[in-house]
Each structure stands twice: as C-alpha cells, then as structure tokens.
Amino acid sequence: MNAATSSAPLTESAKTESVPEGKPVLAILTIDDDIQLFRGNRHNFADLIETGRELGYLAYVVTVRNLKLGRSRVLGYTYRREREVWVKGYFPKPHVVYNRIPQREDERLPRVRKKLMLISKYPGVKLFNRRFFNKWSLFQWLNKSKATQPYIPETKRLTEPQVLTSMLKRHSLLYLKPIRGKAGVGIMTVKTQPEKHLPYRLQIQNEKRSRTYRCSTLQKLWERIKAQTDALGEPYIAQQGIALASVNDRPFDLRALVQKNETGNWALTGIGARVAGNASITTHVPRGGEIDEPEKLLVSVFGRERAQQVLAQARNAALILARQIERSSKHRLGEMSMDLGVDTTGHVWFFEANSKPMKFDEPHIRRKSLERIFQYSQYLYGRLRQTKEGTVR
Structure with a gap:
C-alpha cells in the first residue's frame, strides 16, 4: 500500500501555495x-x-x-x-x-x-454533486419525461407481496434492488420457471457470494425476500428484468461517464463495457466481471453496422438521461456514471446512475475524466465572476 491510499498520520505541513491567476x-x-x-x-x-x-x-x-x-x-x-x-x-x-x-x-x-x-x-x-442518488427517485424523475421514458424498465416500490405478484404476471425475470444500495450488495433476482416442480428461483447477492433458493409458492418466495430486505434494513424496488445481449453466454452492460465540460454542458467522457462473471447477478468487476471494449462486444452480437447504431443510441441516451436527472434533482451536477443495458434486440435500457462515480479503469477515459473536473470548475469560476450572487448554474 502506498501513501496515496495509506492511513498513516501526516508528518509535515504543506508550504503555502499561491492561487494561479484567472483560475479557480x-x-x-x-x-x-x-x-x-x-x-x-x-x-x-x-x-x-x-x-x-x-x-x-x-x-x-x-x-x-x-x-x-x-x-x-x-x-x-x-x-x-x-x-x-x-x-x-x-x-x-x-x-x-x-x-x-x-x-x-x-x-x-x-x-x-x-x-x-x-x-x-x-x-x-x-x-x-451535492448528494448521492436514490434509486426510486431516479426512476420517478426519468418517468416524468417522454424523452427518457423509453429507456426505463418498469419499476415499482416493493412494499407488499401484491407488487411482486402483479409484476411476475408481466415479467418472467425481476431484479429487486435496495434503494440506497452500493456495488451490487443485496440485489436479488426472481425468475419464474413454470415447468419446474419449484417454479420460483430466487438469487441473492451479498458482499462475498450469491445464494440461490427455489420456492414452491409465491408466499414462500415473499417470505424469503422479506427476510433479506429486513436483514439489510433498506427499502427495495422491483424492476423488470431485461434479457441482455451476451457473448459466450455471459451478459454484458455498458458503463457511461458523463461530465460537464468547459462550456457547462453535458458531454460523454467515455463508455466502457463490463461482462458478467460466472453465476454473478451483476457485472461488477469485484464480483468476477471483466472489462471489455463496447464496440467489439456489440459487433460480435449485432454485426458492425447495427453495432454502430446501438452505440450511437447509448451515447445519445446517456446525455438525455443526464439532463433529465439534473433538472429533476434541482441541484447542480457536474458528473455521473450510468449503467446501461442493451437487450437482445439492440434496445438501450437505463439501470442506474451514480453521482459519485468510481474510477474508470480505461486509461483514456480516466485521464479525460480528471481533466473535465477542472474544465467544469473553470466554467463555474467564470460564472462566479459574472455574478456576485452565484445563482447561475
């Protein structure tokens, strides 16, 4: 462990640094x-x-x-x-x-x-970036706009067994997510398999591993789910499961980083791909997921021409979604990362946004992401100099 991550006490003081002229x-x-x-x-x-x-x-x-x-x-x-x-x-x-x-x-x-x-x-x-996002609020915000509605899977608050029952009538796969979850901890999937003796398959992802249960009735399924939500102490949402495009039977999704640029507008800093690990509910790298190139994966599934169209749709969607999230949040945002899914038809879906993005491992995205923080800061500084009240976003 080097000093960049070390918790060792400080042993010296910094010299006073001067403020660069014309810069924040x-x-x-x-x-x-x-x-x-x-x-x-x-x-x-x-x-x-x-x-x-x-x-x-x-x-x-x-x-x-x-x-x-x-x-x-x-x-x-x-x-x-x-x-x-x-x-x-x-x-x-x-x-x-x-x-x-x-x-x-x-x-x-x-x-x-x-x-x-x-x-x-x-x-x-x-x-x-005043605060973390709440998953339920995000979907409420995005459902307000006709421009963002097409990207949103059906999502409900998981407050009672009737919510689960009604959604399972419409969707054979559901994702159950804690509203304030992080890194995939506590996510569950429910899959109906009517041909089987135990028709309800529940998979629960915890910090170190995932567990699978099979239930004979909706009542027993709900009891298992309720035990998990009570143990985590978090409210949950139930979300339509999407059949993601996959390579070698491993589904993948896209990770987009959008940031404000030197003109104060949303811009796509970069987009990466994460391939799910074996038996993992999510594509998180710590859970066995792997980093890959979006274009390569999409081409292998859809062919070159259709892959270019899907990637363009994902890039455009990220910017439309970011603008709607910021409008609805009523706070100034400078960046967010997004999880976007591509289904087997090539349609793009929104799964999650994070106002405190993790570091992107792709070097070209990482470098640009750091530079954009200062470009946007320079823009904000320019607005400050134009108005003493600082009311302009």
Whole structure:
C-alpha cells in the first residue's frame, strides 16, 4: 500500500501555495476521520491534485469539519507524489467545492447536511454533486419525461407481496434492488420457471457470494425476500428484468461517464463495457466481471453496422438521461456514471446512475475524466465572476 491510499498520520505541513491567476481554487470535500484524518479514495484524490498541478490549478482535500467558509484560509491536505506522502497545510478558500463524501451514511449526518446546505447558498462558492442518488427517485424523475421514458424498465416500490405478484404476471425475470444500495450488495433476482416442480428461483447477492433458493409458492418466495430486505434494513424496488445481449453466454452492460465540460454542458467522457462473471447477478468487476471494449462486444452480437447504431443510441441516451436527472434533482451536477443495458434486440435500457462515480479503469477515459473536473470548475469560476450572487448554474 502506498501513501496515496495509506492511513498513516501526516508528518509535515504543506508550504503555502499561491492561487494561479484567472483560475479557480478547487476543494475536494470529504468527511473527517479520527484515525486517518479524512475518508475517501485517496488514490483518486491524489490523481485529481496531480492533474490540477499539471493543468495549472490549485486543488486540495478538505473535510466537512475544516471547511470554514468565513475564513480566508482553510486547513486541508495535499499529496506529494515525489515522496508519496500526504501533507496538511492552509490553503486559500475555494471557489469550487467538489463533493466526494464517500458514504451515504456520512452524507446523511445532520452536521454534514447542514454544511452542504451552507456551501450551496454561500456567495462566491459553487458546489456540485451535492448528494448521492436514490434509486426510486431516479426512476420517478426519468418517468416524468417522454424523452427518457423509453429507456426505463418498469419499476415499482416493493412494499407488499401484491407488487411482486402483479409484476411476475408481466415479467418472467425481476431484479429487486435496495434503494440506497452500493456495488451490487443485496440485489436479488426472481425468475419464474413454470415447468419446474419449484417454479420460483430466487438469487441473492451479498458482499462475498450469491445464494440461490427455489420456492414452491409465491408466499414462500415473499417470505424469503422479506427476510433479506429486513436483514439489510433498506427499502427495495422491483424492476423488470431485461434479457441482455451476451457473448459466450455471459451478459454484458455498458458503463457511461458523463461530465460537464468547459462550456457547462453535458458531454460523454467515455463508455466502457463490463461482462458478467460466472453465476454473478451483476457485472461488477469485484464480483468476477471483466472489462471489455463496447464496440467489439456489440459487433460480435449485432454485426458492425447495427453495432454502430446501438452505440450511437447509448451515447445519445446517456446525455438525455443526464439532463433529465439534473433538472429533476434541482441541484447542480457536474458528473455521473450510468449503467446501461442493451437487450437482445439492440434496445438501450437505463439501470442506474451514480453521482459519485468510481474510477474508470480505461486509461483514456480516466485521464479525460480528471481533466473535465477542472474544465467544469473553470466554467463555474467564470460564472462566479459574472455574478456576485452565484445563482447561475
């Protein structure tokens, strides 16, 4: 483990860094930690700070506790790659705050919510990506628009057994997902197989493995599902299962990264593909999924001409979906990642969006994603200089 991810205490202080002329100061916001000083993906933070230096920007990590907007200097942390150490010091008050608080539980703390509210209303400072998304809210937002409705699988709140029964009458495969889930933990699939003695197949994915049950009746199926939802302590949604395109009997989906650019508009930073692992419900890489090239996979299923059409549809859908999500959220967003599925006919479906995207492993997407954070920050800084109220998005 190197210092970019280490929790070792800091042993030195950063020298005061000057503010580059005509460029914003970017604060990467996270939450404080009594043992390792701050939480979050330190490798990602270090890459952001280093990219900022290369592009001529000042960026640093700051915790909710230390971000005191009434002061001209802020206690924060920077990374020295040449020595692989994190150092603390005082930095200029930020013009732009990029919310990277890593856990939903942290973001829901009253003191954190209060600080995020304060930042969002503070003159002279622009905050983006204020909070995590809620799966149920996402589908409600996207169902409001005729432009996004075609991409949305049927989705209901899983509040009672009748919801399960009615959806199984229409769909032989359902996905059951925790509303505030992360990394696929707690996802379930229900498949009806009427020809079998035990016609209901339930698969549950937990942190380390997945388990499969077969049930003889809807009542017994519901009891199994209820035990899982109660154990996780999260409300669930039930979603129409989509028969995904697959290669060698392994389904795949697309991961799109959309970010605001230097003009403040949504742009596609990149799109990757993830192939499901054997016996895994999801395509997450930690669960045996593999990274692959979207075009190669689509060509192998649909042929070159149709693959180009499907990929163009996916790229276009990502931007349409991002604009509708931001409008409905009523908060300024700067980036989001999306899980998009392609069914066996080539239709594109929306499954999920994440306002705190994980690092993309594809090098060309990764580099561009880091640069776009500063391009959008520069745009926000320009708007700040045009209006003292900071009311323009």
